[in-house]
Amino acid sequence: MKRWLGTLAGRTTAIIAAVATVAVVLAGLLAAQLVNATAVDEAKKYLAVEADSLSKQTSLGGFQDLRADLLTHGARLAAISSDGRVTGGGARLVDAKTVADVQSGKSVSKTVDGPQNTVVLEARPLTNGGGVVLAQPVSEIRAAAAPLLSRMLIALAVCLVFAIVAGALLAQWLSRPLVRTAQSAHRLAAGERSVEVAAGGPAEVVEVSQALGALDAALRTSEGRQREFLLSISHEFRTPLTALRGYAEALADGVVTGSDVAGVGRTLVAETNRLDRFVRDLLELARLESDDFRVDRQPVDAALILRESWQAWQAVCSRNGIAGRLELPQGALIVRTDGQRLRQVVDGLLENALRVTPEGSPVVLAAYTTAPGSPVLTVEVRDGGPGLTEADAAVAFDRGALFARYRGERPVGSGLGLSIAARIVGRLGGRISVRAALEGGAAFVVELPAA
Structure with missing residues (x-):
């Protein structure tokens, strides 16, 4: 049982059962109040109509034949004589104030709280003196309404059972696709692939x-x-x-x-x-x-870093007959970043460019800001190599993607350099992209937030 309650179906069923039980109990209490209140109101109306009818009789003897009909409704009949005496089956339910009001010619319609019972009372004066009183204990009115209330409670109990059964079925319907989905997830976690996930449910x-x-x-x-x-x-x-x-x-x-x-x-x-x-x-x-490397951001002169990197690769350019070109604006290019990591990215891009660029073709390292005070510093490494297609550009920074595609067709490295560059640039708060270069090959573009 405890294990079942720990499942979604069990918890959903338990919650629906609890909510339905509370709702039925509240509905039962409210129904009892409404039924009893309605029964009392109807009894008052009945007594008032009968009392009005009796008050039109000319004498007390004229309404004795109505006694049996009143008794079938549970009412008590009492007569008040002109000298204040109260007689009849309902005499004990009539209090002194009612007698005084009737003798003064007033009609009385009230509920009297007695020492043993609460009584609904209707009294009317007669034209020839005295009066007539109809009274009925509230307990008897409620007892008469009890069969109706019992039937209502039975109906509510049936509704409760139906709600619990429907809730259990609903819980099964809701949990079944989730169970299938969980089973598929476990198969994926176990290493199985191409797992069919049945779609269904909410x-x-x-x-x-x-x-x-x-x-x-x-x-x-x-x-x-x-x-x-x-x-x-x-x-x-x-x-x-x-x-x-x-x-x-x-x-x-x-x-x-x-x-x-x-x-x-x-x-x-x-x-x-x-x-x-x-x-x-x-x-x-x-x-x-694994994010297991430090990034120390501080204001650095990107122009100085790029010049140092370019100087380091001049020997490779000369040895391979590559026309290298450095394009930097006058003055400093201040950027808040990790200078060592920026140098690592630029060195990696230059190494890739020099590897694929044939003799006599250019390799360009350029940096600029789009406008004075621009918040973005752009660094470009352009080459005159074979370039990349749109499909190549889409996977250029996936590790090993270009390596696997062009191994044996053009010079390739370890297949990791561009992936490393992309991750470093991301950690530096920038972005890296690739497009076609004016020199005929590929242009790798690094954008960093300037200081």
Whole structure:
């Protein structure tokens, strides 16, 4: 029982039962009050009509034949003589004030609270003196209304049972699609994919089912990209490892000797550096995704940082015959950011641009504000490489997306650089985008809030 009450169906049924019970109890109490009040009001009207009719008799003896009819309605009949004596079956219900009022010619219509009972009383004077009194205890009026009240209470009890049964069925109807949705969610959590989520029930449950289906699709897409990325990275690791093992075996077997050793050593160093770059990129991405890295924002001169970065890459431009160009406005470009992280982003973008740009084509590093005092600083890295399509731009900052798409077709890095850059720019409070460059290739645009 306790376990059932812990379910949605159990709690809903219990709540509906409690609400229905309270409603029926209140309705019963209100019905009892209304029935009793209505019965008393009807008794007053009846007694008033009969008293008016009797008051028109010329003498007390003329209405004795009405005694039986009054008794069938539970009324008591009493007569007041001209000298104030009260006789009849209802004499004990007539008080002294009523007698005095009738003798003075007044009609009386009231409810009298007696020592043992409350009485409804109607009294009328007669034309020849004296008067007639009709009275009926309220307890008898309510007793006469009791059968009607009992039938009403039985009807309310039937309604209560019906409400509880209907509530239980409603609770089952509401909880059934939620149970199915929870089962689908458990299957997703267990690693199953392409789980069919049955849509049904209220609109909110349908919305949850649709959201769960969208989550399933997103997980499949994300995990597919992760598998593809891991396969690509594994392939990239295998290439330098194969070279390292081959040269190491050659050295161990004595195949490489003399002057060849230095060349082999340089090759081993280059391949080791390549592996080291892969590992550093992976560690950097892991720290970024877990938010486990610091951002120290302070006012810095972005122009100075960009000049230092450009100077560091001049040797690569010269060696590859690339026409590099730095475009900066006069004066400082003050921005409140982390200078080290900004340099990291710019270095990564320049490395990508220099990798894909052929000999003789340009690479441009530019920075500007759109207007004096503009709150946005824009940094662009443009190249004359093969560029990116609209489909490429849509996934350019997804880790490994361009790497998997262009591996073997154009020079690629680890597949992590753009993803790292996008996360860093986001943490710096800016945004990064890519578009076609005037130089023919791609233009990566970083926008940062200026100081």
